């Protein structure tokens with residue numbers, strides 16, 4: 182990890198500073214960066230919001246969120262950290278900049294050591310997608326775009342049309358090189374291991390295709406509820422919140438052709454090319470669901486048709502992946518929480534253990550016995566299952582697992598938001614999405630987004646609607 186001590190003094194403006202994302206992910210990441218000495222030598226964080234808060238109110242808010250979500254602040258380091266927090270009230274729009282312009286000017290006076298224009302600005306839009314365009318326009322209108330990078334949360338647009346409109350607005354104000362579109366699943370350590378495993382190991386690299394892989398599964402069930410962010414969630418739903426964002430980007434990481442290099446442009450190009458090869462989803466390839474009781478949540482309309490679950494079967498139209506289903510599934514209030522990428526390997530076509538084999542052992546190859554699995558959650562892990570002969574039996578085969586936990590492999594695994602915010606501060610764009618890759622997402626989303634598939638009910642604590650199980654036939658889901 183590069184020390185960002187050499188980066189210029191920075192004022193980091195966090196729009197949506199009172200929200201769920203800020204509380205659970207961005208503020209904890211910032212605190213961790215401070216503790217690991219990975220922030221610029223001089224910095225301030227200005228929270229921005231429509232409500233009226235003093236700097237001290239905001240500090241209390243941040244402290245309470247760190248107490249809740251960690252890392253737990255200790256008194257000394259907290260004092261030092263909290264002195265750098267400010268809040269700019271009364272929103273920020275083209276017509277009314279609220280307190281933000283003045284707050285940024287003050288921060289730059291304090292940080293710039295006599296030269297406020299030496300201070301770099303980072304604007305982080307942790308607000309709902311509907312606020313992306315107006316906030317970007319306001320940055321341009323009030324001159325805060327100068328010397329700045331801008332960071333968008335996902336989803337970047339909610340349809341092909343809104344993607345184009347947002348992309349145009351953003352490029353009117355910003356050059357592409359200053360734009361960082363976050364998809365934090367790309368920042369997970371285990372997602373990056375997909376590349377290492379495949380390109381640094383002949384065994385796996387040579388098996389990474391339709392001749393060896395029966396199905397690719399990207400499975401992110403969550404036991405999590407949505408009650409804390411019901412208003413946002415009901416406008417968004419699982420397709421936009423997870424499928425066409427995180428799950429598609431991870432699918433592109435699996436499906437990509439070898440990039441020319443591991444440099445940021447080549448990797449982003451390979452990912453974008455993979456998305457271009459996604460075949461648009463048809464109605465038969467998509468199951469949407471809503472958990473029973475969802476409509477009883479405060480802020481959810483009684484007749485809401487928002488999906489809290491989606492499963493999709495996608496094909497990637499490249500020679501490498503022809504006819505291999507990429508199965509994706511995610512939902513709230515499900516039976517278990519996981520974030521797994523699984524390559525279910527094909528059984529041998531022939532040979533003594535094959536059903537038509539002549540070994541006479543009678544041993545059957547266990548279903549889904551040879552599987553490569555990446556656990557994206559936490560610090561990440563890789564696991565491989567193999568069919569072995571039960572010692573001494575000479576006839577029975579059973580499946581055994583071996584696992585590597587990434588935190589045992591040395592190094593310093595960082596949570597994705599810590600890694601990505603650090604990359605923004607030092608200007609490394611390799612783990613961020615590009616407009617060419619994102620535009621194709623809207624074509625590939627097809628029937629998942631066009632409302633042609635019904636929303637089926639499922640029981641909280643289950644694996645989603647029954648019909649989602651059938652999508653995975655004949656291989657079946659590796660989880661559940």
Ligand SMILES: NC(=O)C1=CN([C@@H]2O[C@H](COP(=O)(O)OP(=O)(O)OC[C@H]3O[C@@H](n4cnc5c(N)ncnc54)[C@H](OP(=O)(O)O)[C@@H]3O)[C@@H](O)[C@H]2O)C=CC1
Nearest residue numbers: 197199200201202230231232307308309310312334335413
């Ligand atoms: N929560 C999560 O786990 C994740 C969220 N994201 C993305 O982060 C973004 C924010 O999500 P989240 O924090 O959950 O959402 P919230 O609903 O919690 O909204 C964040 C904050 O944005 C402000 N806000 C709300 N509406 C508007 C508006 N129309 N104009 C300006 N500001 C507004 C509010 O602050 P105030 O009232 O003070 O102005 C609110 O507290 C979304 O794009 C989401 O997709 C991405 C990954 C994970």
Ligand SMILES: O=C1O[C@H](COP(=O)(O)O)[C@@H](O)[C@H](O)[C@H]1O
Nearest residue numbers: 206365403405422423427520597
């Ligand atoms: O972006 C989102 O991601 C989280 C899951 O990711 P995690 O890394 O925080 O576990 C998901 O719960 C949320 O709905 C979504 O907005």
